[in-house]
Amino acid sequence: MWSSENGVLYETKPSFPMADMFYDEIDAFIKCSQEGKKIRSNIDHVIASSLLMDKIYESAAKEKEVEIG
């Protein structure tokens, strides 16, 4: 991370323990299915990237910019 303050440049590299994301993904899935809760990996929150990839392929095929209405 880079920033500046009062004319001074700062560079910081945070250090923190990394969780096991694959375990956490499955654990969150098990729990949210039992509780009936939609969490951050639910299709409702993820479907935007499917639309975006469709539009990337469409733009490439048409060789021009495409709009998303």
Added chain:
Amino acid sequence: MKKVKVAVIGNGTIANSQHGPAYLKNPLSEIKYCVDIIPERAQAFREKFNGEYAITDYHEAIADPEVDIVSVCVPNYLHAPITIDSLKAGKHVLCEKPAALNYAEASAMKKAADDNHRILNIGVVNRFNTAVNKVKETIDAGELGKLYHIYCSFRAYRSIPGLGGPFTTRDMAGGGVLIDWGVHYLDLILYCIGNPAIRTVSAATYGEMAKDMKDYAYTSMWAGPPDYSGTCDVEDFVTGMIRTGGPTITLNGAWAQNINDKATFIEFLGDKAGIKLQYGGN
């Protein structure tokens, strides 16, 4: 919470490396069905992860009322039909990424989840990555100031997977490096910046490096070996620019290129600070 019974459909690489170990380790789950069209693969998975049954037809698993949840770990073109069948059978589903071959299929999957009041999660595992969530927290706290641009690179030297197989066949994969690797980058960017509305997209794709599959030289090939009798009709390079209601996004992705450099990172540029996130690390 009660222990859930799981069916893992598709017992290939991602099932063996991630889903199987996570279910085995989790005190809230036990694998009942190991499902693969290759019986030996289902059997090996059953033995490795304490499954009850190794079977070849997923319909048998989702018909079992004891099964609560399903992991869908099959090639992309089977994501939608198996996920929809499982949701209609009353199961909660975790489907590997990408959600589907295209947006229409993903929308049909979402509708099946809504109609049947089931949970449908997609394997966007980076949303559970510690570093990604640190970036999101930093952005949400306003520490970058005005976030005006994001650049992502997912480029490798010679890393086309399973040449000639499902990964490189458009009808089976939906695309190449964008849908295979780019989906992770785009998803985590949209996650970190709060899913702003996408306004326009300008992009280009190329399939240059394996036009003649037998001439394609490589350093590694996961999901291999190559099948020279198969098909490679997907992109191995993508570039694009996306305008959103928030920051602009540019991207470059390459399964293979004539630059011997692996560049897998995302840069978030704000007027107060910037962050470079190394993909998969910090």
